[in-house]
Amino acid sequence: MTTPTSVATLPSSQNGKVNGDIQMNNRDLLTPTDHFVDRHIGPREEDIAHMLHTLGVESLAELMNETIPDNIRLGDKLQMDPPRSESEILAELRALAAQNKIYRSFIGMGYSDTLTPPVVLRNIFENPGWYTQYTPYQAEIAQGRLEALLNFQTMIMDLTGMEIANASMLDEGTAAAEAMTLTLRQRPRRSNANTFFISELCHPQTIAVVQMRAEPLDINVVVGDHASYDFDDCFGALLQYPATDGSIHAYESFVKAAHENDALVVVAADLLALVLLRAPGEFGADVVVGNSQRFGVPLGYGGPHAAYMATREDYKRQMPGRLVGVSVDAQGNPAMRLAMQTREQHIRREKATSNICTAQVLLAIMASMYAVYHGPDGLRKIARRVQLLTAVLHKGLSQLGYTVNEQPIFDTITVSGGTKSQDEIRESALSREMNLRYFDDGRIGISLDEIAETYEIDHLFEIFGAAPGQFNVPEMADAVDLAYPEALARTTEFLTHPVFNSYHSETEMMRYINRLEARDLSLTHSMIPLGSCTMKLNATAEMLPVMWPKFGALHPFAPLDQAEGYQVLFRRLERWLAEITGFTAVSLQPNSGASGEYTGMLVIRAYHLSRGDDQRNVCLIPSSAHGTNPASAVMAGMNVVVVKCDDHGNIDVDDLRAKAEQYSETLSAVMITYPSTHGVFEAAIEEICQIIHDNGGQVYMDGANMNAQVGYTSPGKIGADVCHLNLHKTFTIPHGGGGPGMGPIGVAAHLAPFLPGHPVVAGVGGEQAIGPVSAAPWGSASILPIPYAYIAMMGDDGLQKATEVAILNANYIAHRLDPHYPVLYKGENGRVAHECIIDLRPLKEVVTVDDVAKRLMDYGFHAPTMSFPVPGTLMIEPTESESLVEVDRFCDAMIQIRQEIAEIEDGTVAHDDSVLAHAPHTASVIASEVWERPYSRETAAFPTEWVRSSKFWPAVARIDNVYGDRNLVCACLPIEAYED
Template identity: 60%
Template structure:
């Protein structure tokens, strides 16, 4: 494999110079475009101590709650913030972006109506990207999307499952939806409202208006625009629909000592359990950005947020008042919060004049402009705008002189009177010193890559090098609006083109789309490309997707979202796809075969022996091969999806290509495709996109993500990784990842059975150890071993997937032999602990594994009734004497938390009551 431009690999200093050159090509203009994206001040204490802090950005999704209590609390803060501001009782812990959150809400409406009503109506005052995403997503659900003005909504067909409105509207108007919502409900229609969190500090909240589902973005709460993302979206709803909600939900539970503890709630919604019946295909979201937004609310508190909102509203009002004094244009008379709509003779001429003063305005049509104000807008900016609208002439007033005269435009019936963010957490940390201590207190509860390897099979927790991370917070990359003219983002555009070339070369494909902003979004996009290809050929009847039972958990859910009929096929004794069963399935469905979803190497950690034959069978029967890119860490430089025979593959940039997991997100899931599929790659309604390089005869499938290039701000991480590694470095990384896995498997095979091996007795980059027999010999299960590993200072490997009762281990190339040995030593020591149970030296019900993990509160309690010593519980290995990571809770009870679902912060008095009830 030879990479264009970066074959040799750049040094770190060369990389920094290169990125500074690209950054200098980006022009950071003052943005008044709005449309769901606003400039914001990221408090430096949050920027340095969360966004730039590996103690926060290298954590994994909080599956092991006992070593994730810090970010779980922060995510609970986020949920509480959302429920308070929206006035709805349930919120998830973030979604990908506002547009896809609206599409998820549309799917909820469809599910609530049990698929019996097939029309979804969208108000024309919604953001254009949101409308297009919903249209794209509706195709897979066989839903009809109707876009109409509010006054033209028609429920007479009795076929409408839900409606979507924007509050405030995309052009700024603040409407009273009270009667509209009553009318919708009278017709059995659910109401989804897309909204703005800052506006909700002063506007009557959607829950009080009667909305059923509320979606939006928390971006303007201290998260950079970043040319489109990543940003934490949200979805709030009533308790009635909690089991239909997509995404992660954090809830309160108790640990083994009866003390309150947090964990991810309702785990039965996991995709690998429910497969095609899953609520959504989203498996992670935007935890890092949700934590930033939550901390922004903690830092400012309710009074601080309202002060920011009042100032933004005041600036918008001052601008509108000044335009009326000028008399050269017409200002919309409807109430507004932060966005002023202006009618003029020549919108382009005004926008061009603003452009010359380095300001971007939104042109709605030839006679309409909107201007959105934000936290960073100043009175001086408003004065510059006055001059633009005065044709470049000076005006005889200033924004400062007008401001005292300005009255709010919000009618009294829409002014918020209800309190929000009343919990003490949002009213305690308003100085940098206090917030810093709070952030560090939460960080200290969480294990990350700062502490030890996180050996998760299929999740590839590898080094996120500091130089890769540095450009992410540079203003030249962080402060650009995603809908700014592309000539202001030439550095980004060069990087996109280079990254497209690099990923095409690595995957063996002809074109790449960078738009999908998560692995799940990449799966969906890849399947929708295949769907669009079949439709373009007159084969719209091709809707069968063959999925092996060993496939990634999100695969069946993604196929279901595309309206595909899923045909499962089994595996053989070696863990490979049963080729004869696959052949029969393909031939039986020859006339309707759309795709095969396959993972290579397989999820069983071996190179699928017949992968070329498998691809040929699918192609011979008229289908396309979709390859899940989760295991690219064992392919890069050695083989490629395109070489093997796949037609499309998504790439988890947060796995193989080093974007950190962020405690549960962000991720990126670009897709690569063969030439015949390239015309169908997604585009965007505001800034046209397509494949890189651009294919001929573009027929885009629609829009996948809210921003044209997805979460563009984190693409420099993967770009820097590839550029610094170069061709040889990337190939060596794959080799070392495979070597490390085989070394560990060899060390452990005499202690634990290694479940699957390839023809030469080796595994790929990950392997599975079989623990099922311990249930019979010692009463020990996979969870017991994972929890005991916490006492040794490690996060457990992937547990009970893809095979129940096993652990799947992936060391990656990033770990040293010493760290691999330390982890192997821990597992060997645990095997000896199991042996003590097997030979009767330890009690089968009360032993060090069943008691794990052991937090200080347990070890330091006045009474100790365990049959083993406190020392043995806490320090089972010699290295722990020098550095010990302490879990903060005992084992958390998931079942209790689901039976007593509490997903927001409780007042101190109520927390005490809950704890008393547990103790009783």
């Protein structure tokens, strides 16, 4: 095994010490001691010197000169605010939070305040062991989170009465839009039906998001009264249950009529209401969508929250997003994995059913744990309490002379008439720091929630004109009949699995959460070297403000003057991101990277349409592009034409030029990633952009690799017109086990007028705004303090240093591994960008990429990105956050694995008997009574001394993926399955 070079062998002058004393001048001592850059960047200065020496360069500047083409370099430094220390940024964010006013919001519209169980808040939401996990593609070291997601799916299936559910969606609006396209794909083969009906009783933001999704796909959307709709030319319909005005309708006859007309029905349902109401699956719904936010997830000014989708078994292959399934491992034990029936966009590209990449895993886990903690009886009590208080409010306002929507109701009423006008009621409510919903026609909506108190009911009565003490809420409650009509009442059981009935004390819940956490590898254990996914440090100072109520407790549709702190944060963050990207304007609305791609393409489409170029619908995409790129282009109504790459992994400029000229009359855009998906800075990038512009197209740049640009070049400098930014990558929002993410877009001046707007909150987007792409006006607003803090603490020099060290770490890894595994692509000077691809294809007759990935688990590491963008390769990205010690540890593991491969090559051991073929090795395998393998238990479990000192045990042995696909199980197994 190669031993890392000790920093003790470096000259003392390189580490700034004389006789062990750090040398600083007095001016240095004036700066705060909690300087963030030094904490964020992993390698120390002496480590950087060692790596540079290893690479044969004198300085970071020399390395950058060899890596980034001179013609695209920025002429000046970024114009950022002076960097703040950790304590200073926390004080600044406290001051911004203080400008937000936390009024009690009874607005509803799919968002309700909730009580996050403290045991869930502390042990999941605030725990890096949960929020720094990667998407569970390596299932053997992701069993804890997969179980929590399986719980989520089971919860959704039980409550909706459907046969299958996925592991979460981005938000209710986009889930409804995805359901629309699912129903379109399920049209009878000979049907040309092209109309999607939406009930006017759906939430307005949901209607708008669906309309925006339908427009580029040329789907006709009709919004109207479900009671009188005739299903002419209709392939699908969307209903709200309960409706946005609080009414609860028996939809069974509507569903029957839809099915008689070959249309499918989507129901957007409130999960808490489904505890008491008949499940949509029982009255014939084909797809059920909604939001799980009120199951213990803070309002967060709109997000992040985990939406859900459930459907029939027949449609499982069309369902977007991720699906957790149960398979078996090599020992025959149950093991969870991501089922591939869902045909993720990375595989199907332009033929994908959706572009969804990150979902909302962390929030889905919180929602599932809320259900585990409360259990079915606890949820019934919460739901009945909400129903009871709403019924009392309904009765009292009726007695005051107001017209209130008819029973049955659950948590929402709509009020009109009466002695006080809407303006008078608004003024009175605001004086009591309460927000109600105000309809354009003068009606007023009131939605109650889990945290509602009886004194608040008294205050609401007084707002509508009651005298203090006029109503006795407890006495009124005694007289309320909570029974629903037979056609609406739930009669079926739910959450009967033991997991929802076993952990109701905090002690047991805490232990359950921590048992699951122990089965997952996260950044708390080791580096996660995933190329293109940038699993960098999510610093504690960045994360703390997310937990503060003055960021987390705002309703997304609260009046803007109650969110002034957020507005200041948005404006500053938009300005910083515009400076970093070289663009004019930024939209923060897209709530995932793939959503940002889609939004960028919609903005380009709107620009062409504004110029009368409605024929421009061709999008050129390199063969190396992320799988989400072609899927996003198709969703935006474009036809994808693939551009070749050359032998060095660069875009084939001649092929690009030929196709741009061939489609010059219809060319809409090109989608490119820079540095390329192959991990190199392409010298011809400016020429590529010019070719597209010369032929009438626009340049969309995928921002996945922005962390290799910041401070040195920018999309605007390169010549792009729009770029999305993965705030969960370059700008440190945690990956959260597969979400949350954020994907804001930056645009050049000519595209700024088309940035997305919102139907509920005025002033969002450009002057010619496209429709919304997410349900909330600023997407997942509550996690925006994270990139705000990161950028503010890094400053211009820190951001540039992060780029430099990310590129240094990647080149150091490439240098160390190249003699053992060839580095597939390099730039003109032999350098890689922030990631490198190592080629295992020469070893394909000896081992598989899977073998290496699974063996890395025995060394305590997550595998790099497998077989993307080139099959049979591993794409490695260390980020700037990883120290020299950790980087060397990873390289040592890879080099030792290469020696294990050599034993198979030279015939010392057969592949099927090798330590690689049987990896990973679980504790139960190592402890088994019988050991008949040709290698020792010690070799299997403790291949190095540092593994012995801190061992992470994979929870299960290698999983049989084929078995899981052939025997799809997507709900919690009975406990006997684990006992057997």
